[in-house]
Amino acid sequence: MGRVLEVTELRKQFGGIHAVDGVSFHVDEGEILGIIGPNGCGKSTLFNCILGQLRPSGGEVKLDGRPVTGLYPAALNRLGVSRTFQLLQVFPQLSVRENLILAGQEHQGSMVSRLFGARDAGLTAQANRMIAFFRLEHLADEKAGGLSYGQQKLLDAAMAFMAGPRLVLLDEPAGGVNLTMLASLKERLRAINAELKATFVVIEHNMDFVMSLCSRVLVMAEGRVLATGTPAEVRANPAVVDAYLGH
Numbered sequence: 001m002g003r004v005l006e007v008t009e010l011r012k013q014f015g016g017i018h019a020v021d022g023v024s025f026h027v028d029e030g031e032i033l034g035i036i037g038p039n040g041c042g043k044s045t046l047f048n049c050i051l052g053q054l055r056p057s058g059g060e061v062k063l064d065g066r067p068v069t070g071l072y073p074a075a076l077n078r079l080g081v082s083r084t085f086q087l088l089q090v091f092p093q094l095s096v097r098e099n100l101i102l103a104g105q106e107h108q109g110s111m112v113s114r115l116f117g118a119r120d121a122g123l124t125a126q127a128n129r130m131i132a133f134f135r136l137e138h139l140a141d142e143k144a145g146g147l148s149y150g151q152q153k154l155l156d157a158a159m160a161f162m163a164g165p166r167l168v169l170l171d172e173p174a175g176g177v178n179l180t181m182l183a184s185l186k187e188r189l190r191a192i193n194a195e196l197k198a199t200f201v202v203i204e205h206n207m208d209f210v211m212s213l214c215s216r217v218l219v220m221a222e223g224r225v226l227a228t229g230t231p232a233e234v235r236a237n238p239a240v241v242d243a244y245l246g247h
């Protein structure tokens with residue numbers, strides 16, 4: 001099984017704040033790794049450093065064994081890395097299908113379309129596959145702004161998969177989603193993980209969601225890794241219970 005992501009001693013300082021303070025972990029092909037930790041422990045900064053939104057102060061990020069530290073998001077996109085954000089990235093005035101096509105164009109930097117002069121370089125077909133996969137057929141031609149929040153979160157996740165990515169980082173996919181949609185989101189993420197051999201890293205505050213979705217969980221506290229393990233191991237870890245779960 002290949003190692004998709006390897007993060008070694010990653011650090012990010014903001015002035016005197018050590019937001020990420022020597023974090024090391026790896027993600028193997030097909031894994032769903034959850035990252036949890038209290039507010040302000042450095043989860044978003046870690047994501048931003050891995051994804052090229054922030055330049056790390058130190059440490060290394062490798063994708064499929066190749067150093068990618070400090071590459072810009074567009075370059076990482078072309079290597080098959082994509083993400084979602086805490087805030088929805090959907091365009092409310094565009095339809096579900098148009099949002100997906102646009103996400104695909106962004107992942108490709110429109111290079112394929114430009115090089116081959118094709119109007120959509122297979123993106124409509126890929127969008128239709130994602131629509132079917134995320135069970136959005138009945139909404140495909142609706143404006144995204146008219147969808148429920150949970151449906152928009154599903155669309156947002158589907159957009160991250162438009163490039164057939166090697167690694168998807170999901171930032172709070174369950175945030176603000178109601179229970180019914182949450183079950184559907186989890187079921188679809190599991191299916192895409194299994195069927196498309198996709199590899200995920202998920203930041204999430206919803207503990208039940210993380211513990212039931214992820215194969216391994218990394219717990220952060222104050223910029224560092226407090227523990228890693230299976231959901232059961234993490235739940236039983238006294239340091240984790242003290243620092244985080246014990247309330």
Ligand SMILES: Nc1ncnc2c1ncn2[C@@H]1O[C@H](COP(=O)(O)OP(=O)(O)OP(=O)(O)O)[C@@H](O)[C@H]1O
Nearest residue numbers: 014017018019037038039040041042043044045046
């Ligand atoms: N651009 C910035 N400038 C200065 N300090 C920052 C910046 N971004 C984050 N920080 C600080 O770095 C620390 C880690 O923040 P970060 O947002 O990564 O935590 P988090 O675990 O993602 O929090 P949350 O769960 O609330 O999203 C915090 O102390 C935060 O105030």
